[in-house]
Amino acid sequence: MAEKDSLELAWEVADRWHWFYKKGLISRRDFLKAVLVSGGVTAAACAPQPAAPSQPAGEQPKQPAKDTISAAFGSDLPNLDPHMHFLRFGIIFHYHVFDNLGVRDPKTMRIGPHLATSWKPIDPTTWEIELRRDVTFHNGDPFTAETVKFNWERITNPEQKSPQRGNHEQIAGVEVVDRYKVRVHTKSPYPIFVERLQNFQMVPEKVIREKGDAWFAEHPIGTGPYKFVEWKRDQYILTERNDNYWGPKPAFRYFKYVVIPEVTTQIAELLNGNIDVMRAVPTDQVNTINNSGRAKVVSQRILRTGFVGLDARGRTAPNPFMDVRVRNAANHAVNIDSYIKSLQPGGDRTPALVNPMAFGYDPAIKPHEYDPDKAKALLAQAGYPQGFEVTFNRTNASLLPNARQVYEAMQRDLEKVGIRAKFQVHEDRAFTDMVSQGKGGPMYEWSWGYYSVFDADGILWDMLHSSSPFSYYQNPELDRLLLEARSTLDEETRKRLYSRAQQIIREEAPAIFMWGFHQLWAVSTAVNWMPDPDEIDKFYTAKPA
Structure with missing residues (x-):
């Protein structure tokens, strides 16, 4: 669509909201807020489209x-x-x-x-x-x-x-x-x-x-820039360029999704020229990759938010995290700022799950301070003066850079206050099913990319609304706030609702709150390609170097 058409679309949408206002269907305040909220419609449509290669x-x-x-x-x-x-x-x-x-x-x-x-x-x-x-x-x-x-x-x-x-x-x-x-x-x-x-x-x-x-489910047929060719389970998925595509054609004839569970093997394959892109590069490997002459590391701040889920509902089984004091103790026990500084390429604290990149984030919500003594006191109040042992479920394919080092550091900090977490590492497909089926408790590694929706709804509804298969927490007031926030066009009302929701989440601590990711990709020098903030890697935009 040409830019002129996008402008016409933007004005048409604005005109419709104005008509609703004149007819008394919405208030003047709702009209003004609707135009602002439709930044994904009115102003957004002014961007050159489609967002694909410029060819x-x-x-x-x-x-x-x-x-x-x-x-x-x-x-x-x-x-x-x-x-x-x-x-x-x-x-x-x-x-x-x-x-x-x-x-x-x-x-x-x-x-x-x-x-x-x-x-x-x-x-x-x-x-x-x-x-x-x-x-x-x-x-x-x-x-x-x-x-x-x-x-x-x-x-x-x-x-x-x-x-x-x-x-x-x-x-x-x-x-x-x-x-x-x-x-x-x-x-x-x-x-x-x-x-x-x-x-x-x-x-x-x-x-x-x-x-x-x-x-x-095994023979996908779409309208996209690549056509499905072959799926060798646990090895690769091969696609071929759709030469009848309605939009710009990819520069590369084939796109290959290659399954490599081990990060060290991914790096070796990258430097040997067998793959072109890898994600979640360990920070201690950045110099090795950059000095190889075969690839370079690029960083991108993304919407994905990491956290450790706590089974506050007892959904998997009764456990100590059903007590809010224990959940807050776990948050005070871990030195999140230290992990970001020493083990991450960067990160944005998320004291109530919401990434600062998302609409509705409230900067007034402050994270739990690192305070082991306070953590011990809370555990004693909850009846665990000697602490307890607990299973910490993890995946073998984490999207978090340096995941093993981060969670081992967290494990050590938790043990200092008496929470003795024992890792159980699961194959990724089984792990994601386990979590969505309510079997992830009592604590589990998790991160969420909001389905690339830059709005608090993209994480809070999926992770914490009681109707969600991913929720291990239940609070009728929070459910009400989240429903109201996704049912009004008034931007200030939505902010107010999400602020109150985040206050509840911070106080109730249904997770160990971590951070919004700054992700690292390694890209072959044979390819011109950059990742996007929405974390959807669009390799059909790649070109040969």
């Missing part, structure tokens, strides 16, 4: 001598259905095979059109979306309004059991207006509707109805 659509790329870009990942995917996972590695892979209705411009951080060419609110709870007319799935099936309706109905269907259902709980229904236009009805005014468009991949209705979910 003109339809133009054949110059074929590089190197025809494959390979990226290392610490674990394989459980399936290849974009609606049936919640893993960051899955989001990255699916961005290459599938398309979204909107995409984020990494320069402006705003959402602009992609499969959708425009959107506008036609009343406070209805959005009208216009679609591209030149898109087909890899098997030739057309992308239409019926496709969009099917996708929303599929992901919100309780029987589908999609782990992403919570992302779309505000969707009340979708109606087809014509072949390339839909109207999406929300249960209430939904402030992050447009944000959700950037991580909701479209799948083909006909294929899924004819072949079934199980077949599709």
Whole structure:
């Protein structure tokens, strides 16, 4: 979409909110706030679109001598259905095979059109979306309004059991207006509707109805810049450039998702020229990689937030962390600032889970101070003067740089106050299922990327609302605050609600609060590519060096 069209879209959305105001459907305050909240709509749409390589659509790329870009990942995917996972590695892979209705411009951080060419609110709870007319799935099936309706109905269907259902709980229904236009009805005014468009991949209705979910989970068919070729479980997933892609074509003919669990092996493969990109580079390996002449390390502040989950509900089994004094003791026992300074490439404290990059973050919420004596006193008050032993569940494929060193340092600090944590390390796919099924307690390593939604809703609802499969905490007042915050367009009201929510979270301490990640990637000198703040690695933008 040309910039002129994006400006027209921005003005049209603003005009619609103004019309609602004149008709008395919303207050003047709501009108002004709606325009601000729709920064992902009105102002965002002014960004050049689509946010993809600058090569003109339809133009054949110059074929590089190197025809494959390979990226290392610490674990394989459980399936290849974009609606049936919640893993960051899955989001990255699916961005290459599938398309979204909107995409984020990494320069402006705003959402602009992609499969959708425009959107506008036609009343406070209805959005009208216009679609591209030149898109087909890899098997030739057309992308239409019926496709969009099917996708929303599929992901919100309780029987589908999609782990992403919570992302779309505000969707009340979708109606087809014509072949390339839909109207999406929300249960209430939904402030992050447009944000959700950037991580909701479209799948083909006909294929899924004819072949079934199980077949599709191993044979993905999308509309994206790469087509699925082959999946060798626990080895690699191979895709090939979609030469019929409606948008700019990738420079590399193949994108290969390579499974390498060990970080040291990833580094060796990078320096030997067998892979082009790796994530979560240990800080003590930065100089080695940079001095190799074969690769360079790049840093990016990202939305992902790390924490140690505590089973405050006793969801896995009764445990000491069901006592709020024990949870606060654990937070006072660990020297978070020291870990960031000595073991991380940087990090932003998150005293109530919310990353400072997200809307709704309250800087007035202060982190727990490092105070072992206070931790011991709280444990004694809770009936644990001698401390206790506890299982600390971890993954073998952490996204945290220097994860082993960080958690071993935390383990030592906890032991000093009497909390004797014993590690149990699990294969990543089994670990994520274990946590989502309520078996992660009494304490477990975790991080969350918000589905790349730069809003407090992106973490607080998924991690702490009692309806979420990932929540090990229950508080009716917090549930109410989170629901109200995702149901109003008033920006100041949302900030106030999220501030109160964070006060509760800080006081109740349902986790050991850590930090927002500053992530390290290592990139081959044979490739020109940079990561984005949304943590969605888009290798279709890469070019040969």
